[in-house]
Amino acid sequence: xxxxxxxxxxxxxxxxxxxxxxxxxxxxxxxxxxxxxxxxxxxxxxxxxxxxxxxxxxxxxxxxxxxxxxxxxxxxxxxxxxxxxxxxxxxxxxxxxxxxxxxxxxxxxxxxxxxxxxxxxxxxxxxxxxxxxxxxxxxxxxxxxxxxxxxxxxxxxxxxxxxxxxxxxxxxxxxxxxxxxxxxxxxxxxxxxxxxxxxxxxxxxxxxxxxxxxxxxxxxxxxxxxxxxxxxxxxxxxxxxxxxxxxxxxxxxxxxxxxxxxxxxxxxxxxxxxxxxxxxxxxxxxxxxxxxxxxxxxxxxxxxxxxxxxxxxxxxxxxxxxxxxxxxxxxxxxxxxxxxxxxxxxxxxxxxxxxxxxxxxxxxxxxxxxxxxxxxxxxxxxxxxxxxxxxxxxxxx
Amino acid sequence: xxxxxxxxxxxxxxxxxxxxxxxxxxxxxxxxxxxxxxxxxxxxxxxxxxxxxxxxxxxxxxxxxxxxxxxxxxxxxxxxxxxxxxxxxxxxxxxxxxxxxxxxxxxxxxxxxxxxxxxxxxxxxxxxxxxxxxxxxxxxxxxxxxxxxxxxxxxxxxxxxxxxxxxxxxxxxxxxxxxxxxxxxxxxxxxxxxxxxxxxxxxxxxxxxxxxxxxxxxxxxxxxxxxxxxxxxxxxxxxxxxxxxxxxxxxxxxxxxxxxxxxxxxxxxxxxxxxxxxxxxxxxxxxxxxxxxxxxxxxxxxxxxxxxxxxxxxxxxxxxxxxxxxxxxxxxxxxxxxxxxxxxxxxxxxxxxxxxxxxxxxxxxxxxxxxxxxxxxxxxxxxxxxxxxxxxxxxxx
Numbered sequence: 001x002x003x004x005x006x007x008x009x010x011x012x013x014x015x016x017x018x019x020x021x022x023x024x025x026x027x028x029x030x031x032x033x034x035x036x037x038x039x040x041x042x043x044x045x046x047x048x049x050x051x052x053x054x055x056x057x058x059x060x061x062x063x064x065x066x067x068x069x070x071x072x073x074x075x076x077x078x079x080x081x082x083x084x085x086x087x088x089x090x091x092x093x094x095x096x097x098x099x100x101x102x103x104x105x106x107x108x109x110x111x112x113x114x115x116x117x118x119x120x121x122x123x124x125x126x127x128x129x130x131x132x133x134x135x136x137x138x139x140x141x142x143x144x145x146x147x148x149x150x151x152x153x154x155x156x157x158x159x160x161x162x163x164x165x166x167x168x169x170x171x172x173x174x175x176x177x178x179x180x181x182x183x184x185x186x187x188x189x190x191x192x193x194x195x196x197x198x199x200x201x202x203x204x205x206x207x208x209x210x211x212x213x214x215x216x217x218x219x220x221x222x223x224x225x226x227x228x229x230x231x232x233x234x235x236x237x238x239x240x241x242x243x244x245x246x247x248x249x250x251x252x253x254x255x256x257x258x259x260x261x262x263x264x265x266x267x268x269x270x271x272x273x274x275x276x277x278x279x280x281x282x283x284x285x286x287x288x289x290x291x292x293x294x295x296x297x298x299x300x301x302x303x304x305x306x307x308x309x310x311x312x313x314x315x316x317x318x319x320x321x322x323x324x325x326x327x328x329x330x331x332x333x334x335x336x337x338x339x340x341x342x343x344x345x346x347x348x349x350x351x352x353x354x355x356x357x358x359x360x361x362x363x364x365x366x367x368x369x370x371x372x373x374x375x376x377x378x379x380x381x382x383x384x385x386x387x388x389x390x391x392x393x394x395x396x397x
Numbered sequence: 398x399x400x401x402x403x404x405x406x407x408x409x410x411x412x413x414x415x416x417x418x419x420x421x422x423x424x425x426x427x428x429x430x431x432x433x434x435x436x437x438x439x440x441x442x443x444x445x446x447x448x449x450x451x452x453x454x455x456x457x458x459x460x461x462x463x464x465x466x467x468x469x470x471x472x473x474x475x476x477x478x479x480x481x482x483x484x485x486x487x488x489x490x491x492x493x494x495x496x497x498x499x500x501x502x503x504x505x506x507x508x509x510x511x512x513x514x515x516x517x518x519x520x521x522x523x524x525x526x527x528x529x530x531x532x533x534x535x536x537x538x539x540x541x542x543x544x545x546x547x548x549x550x551x552x553x554x555x556x557x558x559x560x561x562x563x564x565x566x567x568x569x570x571x572x573x574x575x576x577x578x579x580x581x582x583x584x585x586x587x588x589x590x591x592x593x594x595x596x597x598x599x600x601x602x603x604x605x606x607x608x609x610x611x612x613x614x615x616x617x618x619x620x621x622x623x624x625x626x627x628x629x630x631x632x633x634x635x636x637x638x639x640x641x642x643x644x645x646x647x648x649x650x651x652x653x654x655x656x657x658x659x660x661x662x663x664x665x666x667x668x669x670x671x672x673x674x675x676x677x678x679x680x681x682x683x684x685x686x687x688x689x690x691x692x693x694x695x696x697x698x699x700x701x702x703x704x705x706x707x708x709x710x711x712x713x714x715x716x717x718x719x720x721x722x723x724x725x726x727x728x729x730x731x732x733x734x735x736x737x738x739x740x741x742x743x744x745x746x747x748x749x750x751x752x753x754x755x756x757x758x759x760x761x762x763x764x765x766x767x768x769x770x771x772x773x774x775x776x777x778x779x780x781x782x783x784x785x786x787x788x789x790x791x792x793x794x
Binding site: 274 | 592593594598599600657662696700705
């Protein structure tokens with residue numbers, strides 16, 4: 001199909017030991033998976049991983065998932081519900097049974113102890129504190145490998161004493177994790193609404209991982225007949241696509257909020273995908289436009305998110321909360337709601353990634369003087385935070 | 398953006414005549430548009446064209462649209478409703494006002510007489526007869542230009558006396574029109590659900606037209622602030638995409654019929670788009686994969702059609718008519734309905750293009766021994782016509 005595919009041989013343990021007495025051959029050491037995060041997507045991926053590690057040679061079946069002590073659902077600790085109650089993440093992934101070998105652990109450090117394969121899947125707001133704690137604890141095995149399913153970018157803008165921007169940089173989360181923990185980090189992303197993955201519906205995902213050995217490992221952790229994993233070389237592309245698609249999904253939600261149809265939405269998705277690919281190639285020159293046009297992490301993820309995701313949902317509600325767009329008979333507050341209000345109202349404790357990414361990308365492009373090349377990204381920001389009329393979304397596209 | 402874009406200067410009449418008395422300058426001759434077809438998409442495009450010809454120098458404002466004498470709606474001739482009644486195409490594009498300068502004409506030959514720009518937008522089943530009539534009449538101006546918005550392909554399979562295939566060929570409709578009428582023909586396609594275009598919602602379309610001069614002309618006929626026209630060089634790609642996307646839309650409808658979610662649908666769309674691009678490049682080597690990945694005629698059209706089009710709708714109904722997939726409480730006929738039955742039941746006289754295209758493409762690929770490379774196209778055909786279990790859609794993808 002497309003270039004930039006990572007070629008790999010199916011995973012096999014590197015070394016075996018043979019029992020002198022029985023002659024039984026077994027892997028010399030077991031890979032062990034840890035899941036840092038337990039939102040809907042984290043739990044869905046943990047379920048996939050735990051199912052696979054239970055069935056495959058070379059893996060410690062036990063998969064630990066970090067669930068904060070303070071997570072409460074219906075008066076009970078979420079951790080107890082998962083480990084001893086319904087064995088479901090009733091708060092973030094209801095009605096999906098979790099395997100026995102998936103263990104919720106309240107301590108981040110204990111979750112990661114002894115792990116050789118660490119999935120990071122926290123909202124990107126929470127990553128810096130988690131990395132700091134892991135680094136300070138010294139618990140991360142220097143031979144471990146990480147993978148990031150976090151949607152977002154890390155933008156760093158430096159200003160001088162007079163408030164003038166002196167430098168603006170953008171980093172992907174895999175690169176942030178690599179730098180902080182000193183272990184290699186790859187990226188996972190695709191057309192994966194968490195609840196549908198939890199229910200075991202057929203889907204695909206993309207892993208950005210240039211090393212054939214690591215591709216085989218991560219493929220073994222996540223691939224299954226209903227969750228097809230395709231490794232490609234482009235780590236930055238997979239990571240950026242997962243972040244930037246949420247900006248486009250906000251625009252898709254604006255289209256829905258204005259009551260416009262499929263043609264308009266498809267046009268926004270097309271232009272959005274081009275801006276996503278252009279942005280990535282502009283600022284991460286080693287990445288590939290094929291990631292966007294050919295892989296699940298690109299166009300497929302954008303489609304799913306723009307029709308079914310939480311960013312679309314809140315963006316539609318954002319428009320409809322405005323008096324001029326409110327459906328007939330609705331009572332509004334006379335000025336519309338902010339995204340912060342809608343996040344609290346609609347997301348049951350989940351975080352909205354798109355608005356944060358829209359803001360960071362806007363700040364970065366503005367600091368670099370490059371806003372002009374990204375009219376859709378710019379307008380999503382201005383509609384979200386500066387009161388721009390959403391009808392102006394279609395200008396200059 | 399992408400390569401293969403046709404560069405052109407905005408349209409201007411080539412020659413002017415100056416009135417000796419008043420000094421008024423006017424174009425030496427006027428371009429005249431004819432619309433061959435009056436279904437929902439034909440009427441929506443006719444409305445766009447008539448609006449533009451009324452406003453632009455160099456065009457005869459009158460746009461003629463072919464409406465068959467026999468087209469009846471609520472006991473009245475559709476032609477009379479359009480010309481003298483509500484001035485709407487009440488049968489195929491209800492609630493959309495048509496401009497005064499758009500005239501419904503019962504004779505195909507009179508529709509095309511004196512036209513310099515001819516749009517073909519009939520269901521592909523009806524094209525051969527229309528071309529035959531036009532050719533026999535000698536009415537087509539040899540300097541005229543054509544554009545095809547027809548969704549489909551022309552597959553010709555030759556067999557020997559023993560029934561063995563001796564040759565299999567595939568043609569796009571622009572090439573069929575060029576050959577039959579001896580005038581150049583370009584292609585138009587994009588994310589354009591007719592009713593939404595009729596309502597004036599923002600959308601984009603792609604025109605496949607290699608000549609800069611023709612690109613300027615067609616752009617002038619169709620482009621507007623709410624209907625953005627992007628000319629690219631790839632005629633075959635635009636034409637094939639419009640045909641093949643309907644096969645994928647059937648698969649999308651199967652997914653909906655089985656009650657599966659957005660992840661699955663996005664995966665089907667991704668794989669479908671790759672098969673569409675691969676098919677086109679395999680059999681029309683001059684075409685560009687960018688048509689599929691970057692342009693409205695490609696991924697955007699596929700998205701719109703797979704979420705909102707008639708092929709999706711009938712395919713969903715096809716699955717749900719089967720006893721094993723019928724929603725609880727529904728009475729079925731015990732064996733499911735055929736597409737022919739559903740077409741009559743659901744489409745109000747419109748034709749289903751996807752099933753016909755699926756069959757033609759299947760026959761062509763089978764004759765060429767190339768089915769194996771197109772598992773999605775193959776399965777859509779087998780599910781539609783050979784009773785294959787729709788769950789098998791996901792095998793080998």
